[in-house]
Amino acid sequence: MKRKSWNSGRLRVFKQITILSHMGIIREFMILRPFDTLLYASKIMVMEQVPKSIVIDEKGEPVGTLTQKDIINFIYSMGEDRPIENVMVSEVMRKDLVCVSPSIDPFEAAQILVDKRQPLLAVCDESGKAIGIIIKSDLSNFYASQVKGLQKVKDYMSSPVVTIEPSTRLSEAVSVLIERNLSRLVVYSSGRVQGVITTTDLLYLAPVIKFKELKVEVRDVMSPNVIVVDGEEDMAHAARLMASRKIKGIPVMGKDGKLSGIVTTTDVIRAMMDQSVKKYLYEIKMYTSSF
Structure with a gap:
């Protein structure tokens, strides 16, 4: 596996980690090994409420990434052919991970995530060992804490929205x-948002989604009572809502009261860039530093 390293000459180890961690840029990661089973990985992700993590070897070096979406995709594609307790993480993980320095600038981190289409960035020290990760939610939180009144949701939301009915089979x-x-997916019916169904919801059902004929409807597993935002709302407000509710997407309503889009942490990253x-x-920094 070829690992890429960015900003290797700009390490400011502990001081920079403290600063960036305080801003929510770098977070701790859940330890997954290549030879852990997919069942173990899915269970621990549910229990620890972890959307994605890196996979490290016995030396502490990152060798891959694993996300909830990766697990769902694999289980569904394999069907009933293999029990997930017999599948190793190494078979499912992505191996094209990118390592970055602890001193990386938040905007550069956002650029790499988008340009390299990475689910996360591994933060590595000079010896190549993993000391943390950066995911889109971290950068979205940074945006929410630093920006106010600059951009509107309607200018960055994703539209049209892919929706399903509550009665749709799982x-x-x-x-x-x-x-x-x-x-x-937004669950939408009778002109109203009924709920959402996410990979997190599906991860709870990981052992059973391989049964494609299972007679379970979306209404039985969706997350109800969904918050929504107006398209005219401040983008930073939407980012703060996602941070406080620990969610990664919010349906957007138009002036006519109809569903017009969805804003996600990915959209916040686009706004941030x-x-x-x-x-x-x-300008804020220049203004405050002059007093």
Whole structure:
């Protein structure tokens, strides 16, 4: 496996880790090994409420990444052919991970995540050992804490929204998620958002989603009581809502009261990468430092 390293010459180890961790940029990671079973990985992700993590070897070096979506995709595609207690993490993990320095700039981290289409970044020390990870939620939280009143939800939301009915079979919902490469579906009926179904919801059912003929409807497993935002709302407000509720997407309602889009942590990252945000933060820093 070829591992890429970024900013290796810009290490400011403990001081920078403390600063960035305080801002929510770097987080601890759940320890997964290549030879752990997929059943173990899915259970621990549910118990620890972990959406994704790196896989490390016996030396502490990262060798891959594993996400809830990876697990769902594998189980559904394999069907009933293999029990997941016999599948190793090494068979499912992505091996094209990217390692970055602890001193990486938040905007550069966002750029790498988008350009390299990575689910996360492994934060590594000079010896190549993993000391943390950066995921989109961390950068979304950074945006929420630093920016206010600059961008509107409607300008960055994803639209149109892929929706399903509450009566849709669970197997069909999983199939749509996989085919569209999505992490969530909005459950919509009678002009109202009824709920959402996410990979997190499905991970609770990991051992049974391989049974494609299972007579379970979306309404039985979806997350109800979904919060929504207006398209005219401040993007930072949406990011703060996602941070406080520990969710990664919020349906967006238009002026007509109809579903017009969905805003996710990925959309927040796109907003964050706009040059107006860098200019905004630079001007704030210049203003506050002059007093």
